[in-house]
Amino acid sequence: MNPVDFATLPCGRGLTIGLATLNNEKALNALTPAMIRALDAQLAAWQTDPAIACVVLKGAGEKAFCAGGDVRAMRAALIDEPHPAPHPAAQTFFSEEYALDYRIHRFGKPLIVWGHGIVMGGGLGLLAGASHRVLTGESRIAMPEITIGLYPDVGGSWFLPRMPAR
Numbered sequence: 001m002n003p004v005d006f007a008t009l010p011c012g013r014g015l016t017i018g019l020a021t022l023n024n025e026k027a028l029n030a031l032t033p034a035m036i037r038a039l040d041a042q043l044a045a046w047q048t049d050p051a052i053a054c055v056v057l058k059g060a061g062e063k064a065f066c067a068g069g070d071v072r073a074m075r076a077a078l079i080d081e082p083h084p085a086p087h088p089a090a091q092t093f094f095s096e097e098y099a100l101d102y103r104i105h106r107f108g109k110p111l112i113v114w115g116h117g118i119v120m121g122g123g124l125g126l127l128a129g130a131s132h133r134v135l136t137g138e139s140r141i142a143m144p145e146i147t148i149g150l151y152p153d154v155g156g157s158w159f160l161p162r163m164p165a166r
Contacts, residue, residue, distance in 0.1 A: 003038050004039050006020055016052055018052045018056070021059065022060060028066070029059035030069060031066060031070060031097065040096070040103060043100075047109065052109065057113045057126065057130070058114040059114075064116075065115045065127070066122060074089065077089040102129075117136075
């Protein structure tokens with residue numbers, strides 16, 4: 001199973017739409033390091049490909065676009081390999097996640113995120129940076145890290161107060 005499925009769809013005049021589907025449905029498409037790396041590499045390629053007119057990013061399944069970072073895997077890595085802070089696995093994960101978010105913010109082509117279902121934490125980071133953000137009646141957005149005393153990362157302290165309807 002690929003961490004992210006990629007496809008292109010013809011849209012006329014020799015142009016194509018890049019389609020990226022987060023493929024971790026059992027974990028509500030929670031971001032893993034493999035997903036972040038695959039998506040970042042493909043976006044970098046599509047960004048400079050003149051045949052790509054725009055990109056659509058969505059999650060596999062009906063339940064979630066992206067439930068944030070895979071905190072279960074992160075917790076397991078922290079327990080399996082004790083290390084003084086900052087833990088290398090956490091440092092690598094967050095630096096790569098934030099670099100991906102930055103790429104999305106600076107993409108330069110239309111990037112549409114289909115935010116259907118659960119959109120939490122890192123999923124909101126992907127959504128917030130897109131040039132076009134689509135939510136549905138079933139979209140449920142949250143920054144759950146706030147409720148346990150953590151700061152809202154992925155730019156949350158900037159975009160949360162600017163969201164419509166508070």
